[in-house]
Amino acid sequence: MEAKEPLIIRDKSQMRQWSRSMRAQGKTIGLVPTMGYLHEGHLSLLREAHKQTHLTVVSIYVNPGQFTPSEDLSTYPSDFHGDIKKLMSVPGGVDVVFHPHNLYDYGSSGCGDGVEREVRREKEGGEGVVSCLEERGLGHETWVRVERLEKGMCGKSRPVFFRGVATVVSKLFNIVDPDFAFFGKKDYQQWRIIRRMVRDLDFSIEVIGVEMVRDDDGLAMSSRNVHLSPEDRKKALSINQSLSKAKCAAEKGLVNCTVLKNSVTIAILEAGGRIDYAEIVDQESLEAVDEIKGAVVFCVAAWFGKVRLIDNLEINV
Numbered sequence: 001m002e003a004k005e006p007l008i009i010r011d012k013s014q015m016r017q018w019s020r021s022m023r024a025q026g027k028t029i030g031l032v033p034t035m036g037y038l039h040e041g042h043l044s045l046l047r048e049a050h051k052q053t054h055l056t057v058v059s060i061y062v063n064p065g066q067f068t069p070s071e072d073l074s075t076y077p078s079d080f081h082g083d084i085k086k087l088m089s090v091p092g093g094v095d096v097v098f099h100p101h102n103l104y105d106y107g108s109s110g111c112g113d114g115v116e117r118e119v120r121r122e123k124e125g126g127e128g129v130v131s132c133l134e135e136r137g138l139g140h141e142t143w144v145r146v147e148r149l150e151k152g153m154c155g156k157s158r159p160v161f162f163r164g165v166a167t168v169v170s171k172l173f174n175i176v177d178p179d180f181a182f183f184g185k186k187d188y189q190q191w192r193i194i195r196r197m198v199r200d201l202d203f204s205i206e207v208i209g210v211e212m213v214r215d216d217d218g219l220a221m222s223s224r225n226v227h228l229s230p231e232d233r234k235k236a237l238s239i240n241q242s243l244s245k246a247k248c249a250a251e252k253g254l255v256n257c258t259v260l261k262n263s264v265t266i267a268i269l270e271a272g273g274r275i276d277y278a279e280i281v282d283q284e285s286l287e288a289v290d291e292i293k294g295a296v297v298f299c300v301a302a303w304f305g306k307v308r309l310i311d312n313l314e315i316n317v
């Protein structure tokens with residue numbers, strides 16, 4: 001049986017009002033931030049939220065602040081009505097879907113285009129990379145950075161990504177004011193970064209990391225999988241298969257990270273993929289390790305056709 005239709009809120013102040021009035025009634029709120037085009041991985045976050053909170057909010061917002069103009073913002077998949085149906089298929093459904101049109105619209109209080117162009121000029125002379133948000137000239141110039149954790153892996157290949165994620169998640173936290181927020185461990189580095197941000201900035205929110213959901217054949221579920229051709233989708237199984245083999249080998253005593261990383265890199269290249277990175281890092285600090293001694297995570301990003309996929313496996317020896 002389908003759950004009831006959620007309340008759909010598009011306006012920041014209406015979202016805030018809803019949260020305030022629910023909190024005044026003693027209700028706890030769980031937030032699941034997403035970019036839409038939902039799959040079972042997202043729904044597992046919602047199911048986890050149901051276990052911990054009275055009320056649930058799923059946000060659907062494709063954030064221009066975490067994409068550079070050369071990334072795939074314009075082709076990011078979306079299906080709002082399909083998403084609502086999927087959310088209603090989960091027992092208990094969802095109370096609110098927060099689906100803002102533009103989270104960076106500050107009305108007359110924005111300082112506007114002139115300042116934005118100035119910021120862009122400075123950056124182009126400095127760090128050299130701007131996000132789609134700055135490119136659009138919307139007057140936003142405040143960014144949250146988790147300086148060390150954002151440096152490696154996805155932060156290296158997507159230079160504005162974690163700055164954009166930490167900033168938009170801070171905005172969502174301020175607007176929705178949840179007690180709990182749920183993030184998937186598929187995006188392992190993102191989950192760690194949000195946890196650190198919440199600790200360092202004293203957000204009064206508990207961040208819950210939820211296990212990754214895979215398709216039956218092992219491919220990590222991801223909205224971008226829809227862009228894989230059937231051939232590339234088959235080839236992409238090499239990521240999970242080589243990671244699983246490496247994990248088995250590590251558990252049997254092969255702890256040299258160069259050897260393990262090479263085995264995964266070669267398997268993905270032989271399948272026809274292009275490696276972005278293959279890193280074995282400490283689960284907490286995300287620092288690369290040479291030898292597996294304790295709790296590490298083996299993280300991979302690889303391209304198949306025009307699609308960049310990420311995956312990881314935790315290894316505890």
Ligand SMILES: Nc1ncnc2c1ncn2[C@@H]1O[C@H](COP(=O)(O)OP(=O)(O)OP(=O)(O)O)[C@@H](O)[C@H]1O
Nearest residue numbers: 034035036041183184186187212213221222223224
């Ligand atoms: N397979 C999965 N298992 C568990 N959580 C997931 C999975 N895929 C995504 N999530 C989580 O859902 C939340 C929203 O992610 P997002 O909307 O970007 O989806 P996505 O499938 O990761 O998309 P993308 O193709 O951009 O990687 C994040 O916390 C993310 O970690």
Ligand SMILES: CC(C)(CO)[C@@H](O)C(=O)[O-]
Nearest residue numbers: 033034035063165168187
């Ligand atoms: C956390 C997030 C919703 C921020 O835009 C996004 O990075 C995602 O979907 O993982």
Ligand code: BAL
Nearest residue numbers: 035066067161187190
């Ligand atoms: N789940 C990560 C969002 C992104 O790739 O932009």
